[in-house]
Amino acid sequence: MRITRINTFMAAEGMGDQLRSALLTITPLLQTADGCASCRxxxxxxRPDELLLVERWTSAAAQAASARHIPPEKIAELVPLLAGPPQGQFYRE
Structure with missing residues (x-):
């Protein structure tokens, strides 16, 4: 069964372009993870300061394991660009 994870990111005021760029550097890392079908x-x-990271996976466990593919410094780059913590939900296809 494939699952979709939708992560919602709200950029700090006027930081939408920078947040988009930062997220685009993470997507290729996720796409190399086992079980990733797509990531965009x-x-x-x-509301241009609202961005979604839409991930398709073979399982929720595969998505959870993908975190090891993102270096901590990439996550640290995101933090100052955010208005608050990202929100994420799993959906069944």
């Missing part, structure tokens, strides 16, 4: 960044047309 999308941006809200009406």
């Amino acid at each position: 960044v999308v941006r809200n047309l009406e």
Whole structure:
């Protein structure tokens, strides 16, 4: 069974472009993880500081294991760009 994880990121005021760029550097790292079918960044047309990271996986366990593919310094780059903590949910396809 494939699952989709949708992560919502709210950029700090005016930081939407920088957050998008930072997320785009993470997606290729996730795509190399076992079980990743796809990973992409999308941006809200009406609220450009809201971005989604849409991930498709073979399982929730594979998605959880993918965190080891993201170096801590990449995560540290995201933190000052965020208005608050990201939110994420799993969905069944």
